[in-house]
Amino acid sequence: MFATRHFVIATVLLTAACMSLTVNAQAAAKPDPLSQSFDKVLSQFALQFLAVSKAMPSEKYDFTPATLRLAGADYKGVRTFAAEVKHVAEMNFVIYSVMSGLKPDMDMDSIRDLKSKDEIISALSRSFAYGHRALLTLNAGNSGEMPPDSHGMTKAGIAAYVMVHDADHYGQLSEYLRMNGIVPPQSRK
Numbered sequence: 029m030f031a032t033r034h035f036v037i038a039t040v041l042l043t044a045a046c047m048s049l050t051v052n053a054q055a056a057a058k059p060d061p062l063s064q065s066f067d068k069v070l071s072q073f074a075l076q077f078l079a080v081s082k083a084m085p086s087e088k089y090d091f092t093p094a095t096l097r098l099a100g101a102d103y104k105g106v107r108t109f110a111a112e113v114k115h116v117a118e119m120n121f122v123i124y125s126v127m128s129g130l131k132p133d134m135d136m137d138s139i140r141d142l143k144s145k146d147e148i149i150s151a152l153s154r155s156f157a158y159g160h161r162a163l164l165t166l167n168a169g170n171s172g173e174m175p176p177d178s179h180g181m182t183k184a185g186i187a188a189y190v191m192v193h194d195a196d197h198y199g200q201l202s203e204y205l206r207m208n209g210i211v212p213p214q215s216r217k
Contacts, residue, residue: 060167066187067163073191073198074156079213080201081113081152086145088208096207109204113148114139116197120155120190124162126177127186133158163187 059067084091089110094103107115118139121132134154142148171184178186202212 059164062168062171062184063163063166066166066184066191067160069191070156070159070163073194074159076214077116077194077198077201078149078152078156080198080205081149083205083210083213084109084145084201084208089145089148091204091208093204093207109201110142110145110148112197112201112204113152114142116194117148117151117155119193120152120159123186123190123193124155124159126175127183127190128162128165129175130158130162130165159190 090108092103092106092108093101094106096103118136121134121136121139124130125132134151139151142151166183166187172182174180174182175186181189202215205212
């Protein structure tokens, strides 16, 4: 009887300890609400940006408004469609790296040398995947920190900035599509 009673008590205590560890592990694994919010925005935005990037035919990836020769318009030095997409991919790696401290998983110098639409889209996709990983490092406790090379911005500010930066280029790419008679995917809905 004594052994049975101790066995029952030991089993109850062991079960309680395991449940406590499980609850603690689940709490630790649960992403921070701030990180989740930014990640949801990035998920939606990445889909839209990738759709715009894929909508331009390969043969028009070198398009720039300068080729239109519009009277009174000065498009000298404006990036091509491909250069715009490559710029966003590169800057995603740069900016999210500053925010998170994570090392980019792609050689950023190689992005500028990409030529084909498929290569450029792949780099863009990788940059958004990297952004998701970087955003997982953001939480309420560190969102107010100013990382080195942040130009006086907090981690949360950097997370917001990269999306504003990308949105600016999304708008440019949408106009490039329209200049080529293509309705941007988000406008088709």
